[in-house]
Amino acid sequence: MISLRAVTKRFGERTLFGGFDLDLAPGKTTVLMGRSGSGKSTLLRLLNQLERHDAGTLRCGELEIPAGLPHGEWQRRTLQLRRRTAMVFQSYQLFPHLSVLDNVTLAPRVVRGAERSAIEAKARELLAQVGMAAAAERFPARLSGGEAQRVAIARALATDPEVLLLDEPTSALDPNSTADVVAVIADLKRRGMTLAMVTHDPDLGRSLADQLVELPRLRG
Ligand SMILES: Nc1ncnc2c1ncn2[C@@H]1O[C@H](COP(=O)(O)OP(=O)(O)O)[C@@H](O)[C@H]1O
Numbered sequence: 001m002i003s004l005r006a007v008t009k010r011f012g013e014r015t016l017f018g019g020f021d022l023d024l025a026p027g028k029t030t031v032l033m034g035r036s037g038s039g040k041s042t043l044l045r046l047l048n049q050l051e052r053h054d055a056g057t058l059r060c061g062e063l064e065i066p067a068g069l070p071h072g073e074w075q076r077r078t079l080q081l082r083r084r085t086a087m088v089f090q091s092y093q094l095f096p097h098l099s100v101l102d103n104v105t106l107a108p109r110v111v112r113g114a115e116r117s118a119i120e121a122k123a124r125e126l127l128a129q130v131g132m133a134a135a136a137e138r139f140p141a142r143l144s145g146g147e148a149q150r151v152a153i154a155r156a157l158a159t160d161p162e163v164l165l166l167d168e169p170t171s172a173l174d175p176n177s178t179a180d181v182v183a184v185i186a187d188l189k190r191r192g193m194t195l196a197m198v199t200h201d202p203d204l205g206r207s208l209a210d211q212l213v214e215l216p217r218l219r220g
Pocket residue numbers: 011016034035036037038039040041042043218
């Protein structure tokens with residue numbers, strides 16, 4: 001679905017990873033593990049080009065993003081890549097001034113010209129899928145961490161991504177909330193979604209992973 005070939009990422013003089021290969025197979029779950037500072041978030045962000053690589057190539061289907069593209073061309077291809085991916089962050093990043101429902105409908109309203117009623121129906125379906133149907137009219141401040149993260153996942157799914165990228169989606173949560181969020185992620189996996197997830201939790205990683213990638217410690 002997405003592959004990295006010989007990808008190198010540097011911050012200044014430091015090489016975070018050099019000549020790195022990774023394949024996210026369609027319908028499979030790839031779990032990225034490793035110590036704090038080993039580059040897990042950077043690698044995940046690279047997969048939708050929130051970070052650019054310094055060498056090597058990213059492929060997503062027909063789409064190729066080699067390092068060093070001129071800015072305009074990089075922007076054009078990255079837009080296509082981002083139509084096929086969505087990201088869920090550790091800290092949810094819901095829009096505080098929007099209701100749960102409006103959080104989920106915002107991107108599809110902006111991105112596509114689809115009818116509002118269809119977008120809203122689909123958003124309510126996604127909220128039901130993550131067990132948050134009853135909270136559609138609430139505001140983020142009134143949600144627990146686990147509820148907010150499930151809404152964030154529904155919002156990420158609203159643009160029909162082919163790949164969902166999750167950066168430590170449960171690390172800010174208590175055990176009960178974690179179990180609810182893990183159940184949602186496991187359900188997505190069962191439905192055949194392609195997932196890439198960073199986690200600190202070895203049990204969680206092993207329970208979900210089709211492929212487990214251990215990042216080396218920071219070098220240089
Ligand atoms: N924008 C940046 N500029 C410089 N260094 C960065 C930047 N982003 C991350 N780093 C450094 O890269 C390393 C890996 O960071 P990160 O990918 O966040 O690790 P992890 O998610 O595994 O904890 C860290 O040493 C971090 O300080």
